Each structure stands twice: as structure tokens, then as C-alpha cells.
Amino acid sequence: MVVLGVVVATLGALPVRAEPADRPATIAADGEGNATADPPAAGPESAGPVESLGRYRNPLRPAAEAIPAPPEGESWPEGDDEEDLREGTTRGPPVLGEPADNPYDFAGERSVADPLFRYATPPPAGFTGASSIEPSEEQESSHFVPVEDRWRIGVPPWDRYGKGHERLDDYPYALGNVFNPYTQNLLKEDFPIIGQHTFFDMKVISRTIAMFRQVPTPNTPFESTPTPGQEDFFGNPNGFLFLQYYTLAFELNHGDRAFKPNDWRLRIAPVFNTNYLEVYEYGVVSPDVSQGRRRSRGFATIEEWFIEAKIADLSPDYDFVSIRGGSQPFTSDFRGFIFSDLNRAIRLFGTRLANRDQFNLIVFDQREKDTNSFLNSFDSRGQQILIANYYRQDLLWPGHTAQASFHFDHDDASLKYDKNGNLVRPDPVGIASPHEVN
Structure with a gap:
């Protein structure tokens, strides 16, 4: 409390500098109309209030601007005579003078005293590509800034x-490039490629299988063998598969x-x-033993291709049927023990009860598999x-899932090498004759 009292007493005794009335601080104009400041002369210190703020030239008004005559029966305010107005001076600091024109109001459709609020737009994280969203509204005030592309909002670097x-x-919000997955x-569905809801996904996958194996292999003693003179039924078990x-894969x-x-x-997906x-x-x-002991093949196909469309929404909980x-x-059961394949089909599927239940109805018309690549x-x-199958989650107790499935297979009689x-x-095996399987 004592220290506070001393501070208040000291502040109350501080002198206040007043500008002399005979030498006001002015901002004049040079020969080219540029504002130049004349520093005020040092005056005596006084404890009383400031008697005059002096006169300041408004730097926003040209010095040679023509000043119209005052209206009939009226006069200019005291201290602002015609000579002072022609010199561009007025009472008060320049911040209270005539406001500048709005640099953003090019069309002149509205009169705004201050420019609209603009903020720095940092680049968004990752590789975004160009936005395809055209602006549909203009900024009308500094209270709201329209941002229509909600996916490409920039994040300041950290x-x-x-x-x-x-x-x-490792840094968050790092900038990316097209080759960095x-x-x-943009190429892996992180940003829309068209509008706000259309995405493009591209995957480049390399899968390599190299297998050294030992499998019991007959030595074909009655035809031809690379190791003659052996009596064992099984020959060299070694083999290599690559x-x-x-x-x-492309998806839209x-x-x-x-x-x-x-x-x-x-x-x-080729x-x-x-x-x-x-x-x-x-x-x-x-x-044919004349084919030797080595085989090299190549194969290309379109393994995956389909069109999918949603038929209806079944509930507000995003239940649907497509x-x-x-x-x-498609895999028909939990682990694919009964059926799991990628093949030509028509599938009806969806969910119920806030995704608690899932159902599938699918019909396959199988394509032949390639012999050496195992592709379609x-x-x-x-x-x-x-x-046809139906899944029910949390049946009887939480975490327990039950499934009911129906499978039907019809295989035409055929002869295939x-x-x-x-x-x-x-x-x-046995009598090999073509037969139908149901």
C-alpha cells in the first residue's frame, strides 16, 4: 500500500508538455504535393492541460485542391479559414481527417469507409491439386469471409x-507432392477432384512372391529323367517359383x-x-517331358471392374441398399472357408438398424482362371x-456376431485342359467323364 501511494503521488506530479501557441506543429506540403512534417519547437513545461493541439495538414487531400465557398448565410468554422483549407490543414490529428477510398470497392457499388478484412491464406497440407469450385458469393463485410472449398483450407506452418x-x-501440416503417398x-481421395464430393483414387501395387520349396516329386523312370540310374520312386524335391x-487401380x-x-x-483395375x-x-x-524343367510365362487381364450405385437410404443412421x-x-463367411473369390457378379447389399445388421445377395457367372498366374x-x-447371407452383430451379448448363409452352385459338364x-x-480320378455338378 505504501509503494502504491508513492507511485500515484509521483504520477500526479509529472509535468505535461504544452505546445506554444505561436509555433503550432504542422504538416505542410512541398512543391510536389508530398507531405513534410515540421517538428514543433521545444516549449516550457507546465503542469496544466494542453491548450492547443495545433493544426495538422490532412495528407489525404491534395494541397492544390480548390475549396468551394461556404454556403450562403454560413461561414467556415473558426480557425478553418479559406487559406487554411486551401493549404489542406484542419484541426485535430490526421487520423481524424477525411478517410481514404476503399481500395477493394473498384465497382463503386457501395461506399465503405475501411477496406474489407483480408487474411493471409497459407497453403493447405499435402498435394491438393487445383480447386474446381467456382466462387458463388462475394465478401460483403469484414464480419464474414466466404470460404467455399472446405477441403483446401490452409494451415499455418509449424x-x-x-x-x-x-x-x-517429422513435422505436422507438411506440404506434399504428387509422388508422396x-x-x-489428391490421387488417394484426400481432396475432391470435382466439386465437393467427387473423389479419385489411384493405386499402384507391386506384389512379389518368391518361393524355394521341397515337394515330393516322382522321377518318371519309365520315360525320361535328368538323373538316370536311381531306383527311388521320388526324385529331386527342390523347386523355385517366382x-x-x-x-x-483407378476409382472414381x-x-x-x-x-x-x-x-x-x-x-x-488391370x-x-x-x-x-x-x-x-x-x-x-x-x-510332355520334352518341355524341359523350366517354364516362363506372362499374362495381363482386367481383374477388377464394376459399377456401383446406391438405390435408397433406409434410415437417418446411414443405413442403405446398393x-x-x-x-x-466377395467373401461369403467370416474367414472365407466356404467361398472367397474375385469374379464377375451382380450384388445387392446394404445395412439395417444403424449398421448392426448387414445383408448380401449375389449371383456369380464365373470366368476361367489363367493356369500359371491364377488371374481371371x-x-x-x-x-x-x-x-445369400445375413449378419447380426451383438446377438445375445455384445461382441458376438452370428451369420446365416445360403450357397448354391451349378457347374456345367465340360472338358478342360x-x-x-x-x-x-x-x-x-477313376473314370474321367464330363458331368454336371449341382
């Missing part, structure tokens, strides 16, 4: 460690990227394969499959 964003450090990227897959879909299911989807097999006995690569037609993956070919197999010359259908 130097988390204060090291100037070193390359090997580990940050947000499979290389390259997949390019329309949705919200959240809980709401897609309104529609278009997907296509696959390219090379394979190589080497064994140490004849009759393995092909029944239909999909084309070559698509473009030939029909003559097999039709019907599957694969590309290596092996009999595939019917199964070469």
Missing part, C-alpha cells in the same frame, strides 16, 4: 522443433468420405503378371453361384 523444417524431421494427396504382379466415386456410403462408384518355375525333374512343368455389377471381390481370363467357365497340357475337368 516448426515443431525450431530447426527450420529439416528434411529428416505418405501425406495428403510370381510378379503389377496392379493399376461420389460421397462424403465419412459415415455416409458412396452414392456411386466406378472402378477398373493386372500384369510374369511367372517363372524351375524344378529338377521332368513331367512337372508339363506332362447394387454393384461387374468383376468384384476373359473366357466363361460355365459355372453359376448364388449366395489347361495351358500346360494337364487335364483340369473332369477330375482325372
Whole structure:
């Protein structure tokens, strides 16, 4: 309390500098009309109030501006005579003078004293691409700034460690590029490519399988063998298998990227394969022993292609029913013990009771598999499959899921040899004759 009293007493005794009335502080204009300031002369200190603020030239008004005569029967305010007005001076500091024109009001449609509020727009994180959203409204006040592309809102950079964003450090909100899939990227559905709800997804997948194996292999003693003179039934069990897959998947879909299911989807995925097999006995690569012990093949196909559309919304909890037609993956049970394949089909599917229940009805018209790459070919197999299933989550107690399934298979009678010359259908056991399977 004592210290506070001393401070108040000291502040009350501080002198106040007053400008002398005979030398006011002015802002005059030079020969080119630029504002120049004349510093006020030092005057005596006084404890009384400031008697005069002096006169200031308004720098926003040209010095040579013509001043009209005062209205009839009126006069200029005291101290602002015609000579002072022609010199561009007025009472008070320049901040209270005539406001500047609004630099953003080019069309002159409205009179605004101050410019509209603008804020710095940092670049958004990741690789966003160009926005396809055209502005539909203009900013009308400084209270609201319209931002219509809600996906490309910029985030200020954050130097988390204060090291100037070193390359090997991990920073949030990092800028990306088209070849970086580990940050947000336009090519993996992080930003819409058309409007606010249409996204594009591109995947480039390389899958390599290299297998060294030992499998009991007969030595074909009565035909030809690379190791003659052996009496054992089994020959050299060693073998090497190599499979290389390259997949390019392209998808265009329309949705919200959240809980709401897609309104529609278009997907296509070509696959390219090379394979190589080497064994140490004849009759393995092909029944024809003249084909040797090595085989190299290549194959290309469109493994996945389909069109999907939502038929209806079933509830406010994003329950839906959709239909999909084309070559698509499907697993009928929990682990795929009964059926799991990617093939040509028409599927009706959806959810109920806030996604507690899921249902599927699908009909397959199977395509033939390539012999060495195991990919779908473009030939029909003559097999039709019907599957219907229904899942119920939290049945009896939480966490327990039950499923009911129905499977029907119709396989036409056919005779099929694969590309290596092996009999595939019917199964070469007993009397091998074509027969129908239901």
C-alpha cells in the first residue's frame, strides 16, 4: 500500500508538455504535393492541460485542391479559414481527417469507409491439386469471409522443433507432392477432384512372391529323367517359383468420405503378371517331358471392374441398399472357408438398424482362371453361384456376431485342359467323364 501511494503521488506530479501557441506543429506540403512534417519547437513545461493541439495538414487531400465557398448565410468554422483549407490543414490529428477510398470497392457499388478484412491464406497440407469450385458469393463485410472449398483450407506452418523444417524431421501440416503417398494427396481421395464430393483414387501395387520349396516329386523312370540310374520312386524335391504382379487401380466415386456410403462408384483395375518355375525333374512343368524343367510365362487381364450405385437410404443412421455389377471381390463367411473369390457378379447389399445388421445377395457367372498366374481370363467357365447371407452383430451379448448363409452352385459338364497340357475337368480320378455338378 505504501509503494502504491508513492507511485500515484509521483504520477500526479509529472509535468505535461504544452505546445506554444505561436509555433503550432504542422504538416505542410512541398512543391510536389508530398507531405513534410515540421517538428514543433521545444516549449516550457507546465503542469496544466494542453491548450492547443495545433493544426495538422490532412495528407489525404491534395494541397492544390480548390475549396468551394461556404454556403450562403454560413461561414467556415473558426480557425478553418479559406487559406487554411486551401493549404489542406484542419484541426485535430490526421487520423481524424477525411478517410481514404476503399481500395477493394473498384465497382463503386457501395461506399465503405475501411477496406474489407483480408487474411493471409497459407497453403493447405499435402498435394491438393487445383480447386474446381467456382466462387458463388462475394465478401460483403469484414464480419464474414466466404470460404467455399472446405477441403483446401490452409494451415499455418509449424516448426515443431525450431530447426527450420529439416528434411529428416517429422513435422505436422507438411506440404506434399504428387509422388508422396505418405501425406495428403489428391490421387488417394484426400481432396475432391470435382466439386465437393467427387473423389479419385489411384493405386499402384507391386506384389512379389518368391518361393524355394521341397515337394515330393516322382522321377518318371519309365520315360525320361535328368538323373538316370536311381531306383527311388521320388526324385529331386527342390523347386523355385517366382510370381510378379503389377496392379493399376483407378476409382472414381461420389460421397462424403465419412459415415455416409458412396452414392456411386466406378472402378477398373488391370493386372500384369510374369511367372517363372524351375524344378529338377521332368513331367512337372508339363506332362510332355520334352518341355524341359523350366517354364516362363506372362499374362495381363482386367481383374477388377464394376459399377456401383446406391438405390435408397433406409434410415437417418446411414443405413442403405446398393447394387454393384461387374468383376468384384466377395467373401461369403467370416474367414472365407466356404467361398472367397474375385469374379464377375451382380450384388445387392446394404445395412439395417444403424449398421448392426448387414445383408448380401449375389449371383456369380464365373470366368476361367489363367493356369500359371491364377488371374481371371476373359473366357466363361460355365459355372453359376448364388449366395445369400445375413449378419447380426451383438446377438445375445455384445461382441458376438452370428451369420446365416445360403450357397448354391451349378457347374456345367465340360472338358478342360489347361495351358500346360494337364487335364483340369473332369477330375482325372477313376473314370474321367464330363458331368454336371449341382
